[in-house]
Amino acid sequence: MPLPDDDIASWVGLSLIPVLGDESYRKLLRALGEPKEIYAASYASLSGVVGKDVAESIRRGINPDSLAPLYAWLSHEHNHIVTLADTEYPQTLLQIPDPPPLLYVKGRLDLLNLPAMAVVGSRNATPQGQMNAESFSRNLSDSGLCVVSGMALGIDAAAHRGGLDGMSSSIAVVGTGLDIVYPSRNHALAHELAQHGTLVSEFPLGTTAMAHNFPRRNRIICGLSLGCLVIEAAIRSGSLITARLAVEQGREVFAIPGSIHSPVSKGCHALIKQGAKLVECANDILDELKWLPSKIPVAADEASPPDGNRHPLLDALGFDPVGIDGLTARSGLTSDTVCAMLLELELEGRIACLPGGLYQLIT
């Protein structure tokens, strides 16, 4: 079989050798230079660095047929291979102990070296959790931090939407080949990321969703980032793995608290107990990072609604149910006035009417 005829083919060729792991790949690079030189090396040189199987496999060269899908994929705009030798390779990944030798990238290459923040959380997120993910991410993005997540359902998807909405866009690090969209329900999001953000994978084209690839992928999510924000997470969850990897990589971990009775807040609470920073708004993160926002959005802080146009009854309402008697007592208004205002607020969608004549704020 012929030797690979260009740089990309040799970088990818080595990565497709099943018995060659990333660590041995990096060992070869250190010992023998770039992949083209590795392919040109003698069996003796190769077997001095890696095992017999790998040396023989490299000496056999690359089957051009195996690269046909790669070249077809690379012929589309937005699709790129970025290797350790490229200036586009994310510099933050060079700080982690196990940077992938190459990345498949679909979308904007410039995002790979923007300051970034990982925003992750549960697939079984609550609606409020998803709203929090989106608004925190939009504010982080508007402040100059690209939002990195894993394109899972729930929090991840909401984080990408928020990041894309803001000034600094979003990067999805996925656990499959970039020619596969997983989960399929995120098809529209993947398309938008390819157009306006970036998708990144270390896995070869055609790699389907396999459970063991996802925790591995998580090290890249936090590796690309200055810190890792966990929005909602159960006690045993991938998000906590990402948070642990972030700590190991020396990244700051942030977590949003919630009800002690909500299962998807328990992971966040566990992180805070272990030293993660409790955050209530994006500015809490920026403050901790001593980050000077490139642009402070004029939009209201996501944690506290503006008080200017405060409805006289809204102060009396809480996040737990209250009846008209309670509202009359709290607000000092007559019950007629309270009833009229409640109807108005309900029509505006600002409060929820519960059974038993109870009312509750909607954020």
Place this chain on the structure above:
Amino acid sequence: MPLPDDDIASWVGLSLIPVLGDESYRKLLRALGEPKEIYAASYASLSGVVGKDVAESIRRGINPDSLAPLYAWLSHEHNHIVTLADTEYPQTLLQIPDPPPLLYVKGRLDLLNLPAMAVVGSRNATPQGQMNAESFSRNLSDSGLCVVSGMALGIDAAAHRGGLDGMSSSIAVVGTGLDIVYPSRNHALAHELAQHGTLVSEFPLGTTAMAHNFPRRNRIICGLSLGCLVIEAAIRSGSLITARLAVEQGREVFAIPGSIHSPVSKGCHALIKQGAKLVECANDILDELKWLPSKIPVAADEASPPDGNRHPLLDALGFDPVGIDGLTARSGLTSDTVCAMLLELELEGRIACLPGGLYQLIT
């Protein structure tokens, strides 16, 4: 006017001199001995320790009429005066910089020297916050910690109820004279505390509710306690004053997290950011104190409902609203089954039905 004819009269007599503050009171005790001896001291001795006004006031003795209400009050069972010289005086208060020279006590004297935990929070608590206050307090009480609070509405009242329910009862430290129940809505609770727990005040009989006495009273709440648990609190609130005093007294501060959108969780979040321990159940507190519970209740942990009889739909419901479509998707059940189960759960009071066909868990 005659000199006071017993120890209690002289302790109380000095405390009723308006121009004599607690610090000067303690200075007199250190210089001249017990109050009876202070009353017997010469003007020269007295004015060598305190100001002219105070010395003259002491030399005038006590008007017996001014003590008549005290003796009437002391004639009732449950009512006591406990002074710095008594073995019943709470030993933990001796560690704080400004222990009151005497305490008015209504109820069980033995509680004053039990290990205790302060449980405080907002008067405008949410129903869930009050349930948390009650269940944490009951568990702490069952574990051998007497629950100390301020008998305000909301969290305080719920904490006392939980403490009284448990094995180690509860102490209310109030900001009025003990012959006055404030707020009047807590009359039944005050009665129960007098019967089965304890009420404590440093203020003379007849002292009405005055704003400046409440923060002062808070130092005794945490002074009596190993630590201070804040259940729900707004950003500027008396509970945060109590927490600050607790830190100054070297006590541990604990706080329960909640929604970042709930105003009465903001105080707790601020405390956690400043170093308070985030807690999700009473055991978190006992662990931190390295406390060996005198009795571990067999009741379920207040933070997680038992899973044994878990309804198949309850896992699919969250603490934020969800519709029937979402529930069908999450549970894998048919929409007919989901509707039937929702009705059943609503009738059992386990879920709330919101406008727009949305449903939500009730804890």
